[in-house]
Amino acid sequence: MLSLNASPSSLTEEVRIADVVRTSMNSNRPLFIPVILGTVRVGRMSQHVARLMCGEIDKRAGVETELIDIAQMPLPISDAGEAIKNADFAAKMERADTLVIVSPEYNHGYSGLLKHVLDSCLKEYIHKPVGIVGVSAGPFGGTRVIQNLLPVMRELGLVTIFWDVNFSSVQNVFSSDGLLLDTSYIRRIEKFLNELVWMAATLRYGREQISLG
Numbered sequence: 001m002l003s004l005n006a007s008p009s010s011l012t013e014e015v016r017i018a019d020v021v022r023t024s025m026n027s028n029r030p031l032f033i034p035v036i037l038g039t040v041r042v043g044r045m046s047q048h049v050a051r052l053m054c055g056e057i058d059k060r061a062g063v064e065t066e067l068i069d070i071a072q073m074p075l076p077i078s079d080a081g082e083a084i085k086n087a088d089f090a091a092k093m094e095r096a097d098t099l100v101i102v103s104p105e106y107n108h109g110y111s112g113l114l115k116h117v118l119d120s121c122l123k124e125y126i127h128k129p130v131g132i133v134g135v136s137a138g139p140f141g142g143t144r145v146i147q148n149l150l151p152v153m154r155e156l157g158l159v160t161i162f163w164d165v166n167f168s169s170v171q172n173v174f175s176s177d178g179l180l181l182d183t184s185y186i187r188r189i190e191k192f193l194n195e196l197v198w199m200a201a202t203l204r205y206g207r208e209q210i211s212l213g
């Protein structure tokens with residue numbers, strides 16, 4: 001995307017960035033974008049959100065996705081961190097080019113079990129972008145849980161994007177069987193995914209082509 005009034009130096013810079021993304025997008029394998037469903041609660045509305053996110057990702061060319069349900073992960077609670085690494089989850093985090101985390105807001109925070117799962121990996125996350133989707137029964141769309149997740153993401157080596165998706169009053173957004181009732185969310189998800197995919201392609205290029213020195 002070139003702007004007409006760009007100065008020669010910024011024009012060069014934009015061409016370079018566009019080339020970077022194009023090269024990365026065209027290279028070998030599709031971008032892998034798993035969606036982590038961040039609660040184990042029976043009756044969780046976040047499940048509908050996570051499925052919707054996977055469906056919207058799946059519509060795009062050049063990407064692959066998978067829903068990772070933390071309720072299906074047999075992690076022990078007798079220890080924490082990389083000591084309890086799950087081989088399957090770690091392999092998916094290693095393969096991932098970016099993550100989508102769907103997190104409900106529980107007393108303005110995230111589920112303890114989501115944190116337990118995320119803590120089980122570390123090097124697998126480094127220099128990969130993450131987008132957060134907040135889900136709440138109240139009117140703020142999980143903004144407070146997203147704020148609380150930001151420092152955790154940073155410590156894990158993930159790079160947060162500047163778009164979120166906020167599902168407010170989620171009980172009114174989906175029917176009880178998961179049908180999306182408010183289709184205005186599709187446009188918001190599209191903007192979020194545009195940014196996430198750009199970041200995923202750019203950081204993949206960086207990880208593969210640019211040494212840290």
Ligand SMILES: Cc1cc2nc3c(=O)[nH]c(=O)nc-3n(C[C@H](O)[C@H](O)[C@H](O)COP(=O)(O)O)c2cc1C
Binds near residue numbers: 039108
């Ligand atoms: C322990 C607990 C704490 C909660 N705290 C909040 C809250 O701080 N703000 C809010 O808007 N909703 C809160 N909720 C409601 C959830 O946001 C609501 O259940 C929503 O559907 C997302 O969570 P779910 O995926 O578990 O359904 C809370 C729910 C639980 C179980």
